[in-house]
Amino acid sequence: MDQMKSSRRKFIRNTTIATAGVLALPDLLMARNSVLGAAEKVNLACVGIGNRGGEIIAEFAKTGLANIVALCDVDMGAPHTQKIMAQFPNAKRFQDFRQMFDKMGNEIDAVSIGTPDFSHFPITMTALSLGKHVYVEKPMGRTFNEVQLMMDAAAKHSKVVTQMGNQGHSEGNYFQFKSWVEAGVIKDVTKVVAHMNSARRWHGWDTNIKSFPPAEPVPSTLDWNIWQMQTFGHDYNHDFVNGQWRCWYDFGMGALGDWGAHLLDTAHQFLDLGLPKEVKPLKLSGHNNFFYPMSTTLSFKFPKRGNKPKLEIMWYDGLDNLPPIPKGYGVQGLIPIFRRPAPEKLKHLS
Template identity: 80%
Template sequence: MSSKNTSRRKFLKNTTIATAATALLPDLLFAKNSFLQSAATAPSEKVNLACIGIGNRGQQIIEEFAKTGLANIVALCDVDMGAPQTQKIMGQFPQAKRFQDFRQMFDKMGNEIEAVCIGTPDFSHFPITMMAMALGKHVYVEKPMARTFNEVELMIKAAEKYNKVVTQMGNQGHSEGNYFQFKAWTEAGIIKDVNKIVAHMNSARRWHGWDTNIKAFPAAESTPSTLDWDIWQMQTFGHDYNKDFVNGQWRCWYDFGMGALGDWGAHILDTAHEFLDLGLPTEVKPLKLTGHNDFFYPTSTTLSYKFPKRGKKPKVEVLWYDGVDNLPPIPKGYGVQGLDPNIPPPSTGDIKGPKLNPGKIIYSKDLIFKGGSHGSTLSIIPEEKAKAMAAQLPQVPKSPSNHFKNFLLSCKGQEKTRSPFAVAGPLSQVFCLGVIAQWTGDKIKFDREKKIITNNKKANELLVGPPPRKGWEQYYKI
């Protein structure tokens, strides 16, 4: 029997066992997971971490985990272990076992792995995460959680089921200054009665300059000899290899990535979404889609999200702007528009074009706040208002751990993750709905309770997307 089939059989067997344990032995639920967690609680011990997706952004994630001093890198897995982008990290961890297929990795050394970090393309987060959780492995996965609304929903449900598994989405600013400031200012009543948020990311993107009159996917090219193209595609439908699908280019395409919104939204809207209890919207409307086509993202997008009242909190409109020619309106007293050196540049390099921070402007009944992305903190504008309120502002605690350390300490039972799937999932689904509006070009009306799109059959089908190809169906069963 092939290793792939063995992996599938083992996955299904473990899932069946877990289901039986839920029904028959509630006091012993997921005993294996409990053992792993208790075994890792000693402060002197490191977490055995397997890393899946090790080139480009994946390399940076692994290096950040290594810096904490709490991770023992036991395995490195990538679909192209012979590519230039994977060589450096393998040289840094020569003792780690190497794999090209994550299923074989779990088959051969599952008992040696306590946690995984996933730095693969957006569309491939889902099957790796689902298999890891079912096998009792703690999961750190880059943002956004997954490409489709339904995949994120299943990941949320899996995290509830495998409730001893620690989860964290990689929106790293959710463990930095903005997180603690937004929380403190909300609790102190400084941020209240918010009715509009303008979020913006106006840097040039990879697909800018492409021909928007595209009628088909790019032509097939010769697949690099070191790349397993079949595994790279995972559960998606078949595509021929092309260089514009790999090494970050996947972000351009609806079939693989989530564009500028999925890339930067979680670094800009995460704290507002959590601490204002936004949940899911009732409507998403495209206001501008420059260069709209059926294959890759527009060169400029403006979206309007409508969020309903939540208890005593008023309705909120969230406006998203991307594209170099699509700057949002700037309120009087905004102040300096220059770039914030604390905001990481896009993966394509330095921020170019409009000199405006990726960030947000938050409008409340009485105040306006200016903010950046990631961990950048908010300012009250205009400056005169900020000075007048300085004495009223609460003290903001410092972060006890960055996002990577927070995850590992949570694996050891010493902290709780700040971006678990219960928090990061609905945020990711907000972006999934925005992508559907971009893709279809239509306004969508969304039922928050039933979690369906009520006015557009095609858009509603995109919540789930096409069925997984043969051999990958198992990951969609909980």
């Protein structure tokens, strides 16, 4: 038993410091009641194995303590899934996560979910109901209702450990912000400005569209119905898949949903923000009934929290929508892909 606990702690430590900021199943193993499998490795099933999902799996593999027993993806024959399948030739393969659980549920200890945001909810809820530990990428769900139901399920299945991944939670800025708040360096904050102004996938698209893009033949390797999950009802088009889903109201959450979780994460946690009392759009340009605006400015107002004052978050996205530069900011201007100034240019700020 002591060896098992040591192995579990080693897995947690190795995974937490893994590159790419993957917060991989930090306490999943500690909550497990069953005996560990061969070589005391965690039997991990991976749902979503291409693109970001593939990066997550690669980081788990680097620890040497995760036994990848199943690979599941709605497009197992796509080019972006080939690398991971070749890396784990002995893992059983599935296109439907429900069949995966039905056929080998007893062989699975934990599940990593690296699928599009809108499919996090059904996969996570199924895994929790079966007593499987879960690592799911940010954002946890697509709607407030989904997130609340997932939180309730995690509380109900208290012996199952759950983790929402957020790269910022395992990088230096997280611990710096935390220590500065605790030391009183950051205090009495009344305004936070966050921006993400690099080009998004839909920038340049025709904003006067009157319908979804036309139906195209479904690739022979893709299970289009399972890809849609609870959004079922759309005809296949290449501008829906492989990241393109982020721009559509029916599938994604735009630039804020993609990047807000990273940029606002530490401020939200260590300033105890909770939910805003008011959300107001100040700028929405280049939008329609189908996909998100080309540029967005949003105001989020938060009430007092204990001894912390009222606070406003200003969010900017869009190529033509950089935030105003505060006096004394230390750089001459902001560019869409912001790079930190060289150290010598920061000396006058110290």
